[in-house]
Amino acid sequence: MVSGIQAAVMIFAVVMVFITYNYYRRNHLDKKDLVLWTAAWAVLFLAGLFPQSISFLVQSLHIERGMDFFTIAGFIFLLLVVFYLYSIVFRMQKKIERIVLAVAGKKAYRKR
Amino acid sequence: MIAAVIPAYNESKRLGDVIKKTKKFVNRVIVVDDGSKDNTFDVAKKNADIVLRNVVNMGKGFALKAGFEEAVRERADAIVMLDADGQHDPAEIPKLLAGLKKSDFVVGVRDFSKMPFRARFANNILTLIFRVLFFMNAGDSQSGFRAVKTRIYSRIKWKSNSYGVETEMLANAAKKKIAYSEVPIKTIYHEIYKGTGVTDGIKILLLMIRWRLFPW
Ligand SMILES: Nc1nc2c(ncn2[C@@H]2O[C@H](COP(=O)(O)OP(=O)(O)OP(=O)(O)O)[C@@H](O)[C@H]2O)c(=O)[nH]1
Ligand SMILES: [Mg+2]
Numbered sequence: 001m002v003s004g005i006q007a008a009v010m011i012f013a014v015v016m017v018f019i020t021y022n023y024y025r026r027n028h029l030d031k032k033d034l035v036l037w038t039a040a041w042a043v044l045f046l047a048g049l050f051p052q053s054i055s056f057l058v059q060s061l062h063i064e065r066g067m068d069f070f071t072i073a074g075f076i077f078l079l080l081v082v083f084y085l086y087s088i089v090f091r092m093q094k095k096i097e098r099i100v101l102a103v104a105g106k107k108a109y110r111k112r
Numbered sequence: 113m114i115a116a117v118i119p120a121y122n123e124s125k126r127l128g129d130v131i132k133k134t135k136k137f138v139n140r141v142i143v144v145d146d147g148s149k150d151n152t153f154d155v156a157k158k159n160a161d162i163v164l165r166n167v168v169n170m171g172k173g174f175a176l177k178a179g180f181e182e183a184v185r186e187r188a189d190a191i192v193m194l195d196a197d198g199q200h201d202p203a204e205i206p207k208l209l210a211g212l213k214k215s216d217f218v219v220g221v222r223d224f225s226k227m228p229f230r231a232r233f234a235n236n237i238l239t240l241i242f243r244v245l246f247f248m249n250a251g252d253s254q255s256g257f258r259a260v261k262t263r264i265y266s267r268i269k270w271k272s273n274s275y276g277v278e279t280e281m282l283a284n285a286a287k288k289k290i291a292y293s294e295v296p297i298k299t300i301y302h303e304i305y306k307g308t309g310v311t312d313g314i315k316i317l318l319l320m321i322r323w324r325l326f327p328w
Binding site for chain 2: 096097100101103104105107108109110111
């Protein structure tokens with residue numbers, strides 16, 4: 001029997017696969033991202049289908065319930081995403097600064 | 113050689129007048145048009161000696177940095193910075209420059225009691241917290257009307273791209289023990305509350321704490 005929460009996880013994973021593929025088609029993601037994200041959703045789908053498969057992990061980590069495992073894993077994952085996004089934004093900011101300065105220097109008006 | 117750096121963002125209305133008046137007191141007027149959407153660039157070109165244009169809006173701190181770097185390239189001995197919106201009277205530039213005779217960094221201090229309530233409140237709080245955090249008896253940590261000797265610029269150089277710039281310059285000067293002085297300037301308010309808002313004030317406050325705790 002597939003419980004409600006399991007079904008929800010699986011539907012979520014499937015929807016995300018479609019969204020990810022659509023992003024790839026519109027060039028918002030490259031091939032590497034497509035493979036990585038699809039794999040991540042696949043893992044999530046399997047975890048929803050066979051919740052027992054993660055129970056050994058849950059037990060070895062001394063976490064009481066399977067749901068707690070998801071909450072903790074989700075939280076860690078979010079922190080990683082925030083860190084990753086921060087580093088991207090930081091690098092982009094530096095690049096924009098360099099570009100703006102370069103263009104400003106080239107197009108500067110100087111009275112002679 | 114004295115240079116003036118004027119950061120301008122959508123200031124076509126008052127910029128021309130500010131540049132014309134500033135020219136009487138400095139050798140080079142450098143305007144940085146910070147990605148304005150009006151014709152600030154044309155107004156600047158007509159009046160200033162040098163005009164830099166950021167293709168997108170980067171914020172006052174970044175615009176000032178671009179202007180200061182240009183002044184360094186132009187081999188200015190001292191740099192005056194003032195706002196483009198007419199809140200700083202260029203006729204007071206000589207007063208600031210006179211202050212450079214006995215120090216390396218001069219800040220024009222406004223009379224808080226002549227400000228509209230909100231501005232008075234914000235400036236009082238920010239300046240008070242600044243004094244406590246940086247052990248410096250500054251009269252006006254937010255004032256953007258200042259004069260700096262070019263040789264100390266690298267020591268007070270800031271990282272803030274937006275409104276934190278005034279505070280960060282002053283914090284750096286306090287930490288590096290730069291010879292500092294103040295002169296009183298006029299307090300001018302045209303349209304009320306155009307610029308720095310409540311969120312900017314809170315950001316500046318948090319930044320101050322960060323610069324104190326993590327100086328790198
Ligand atoms: N608002 C704003 N001003 C900029 C920017 N870049 C340069 N400036 C200039 O910085 C100066 C100060 O801007 P204001 O918005 O008046 O800020 P303020 O004087 O601290 O705030 P008020 O007391 O409310 O006038 C003006 O000369 C602006 O044209 C930017 O990105 N935003
Ligand atoms: Mg202003």
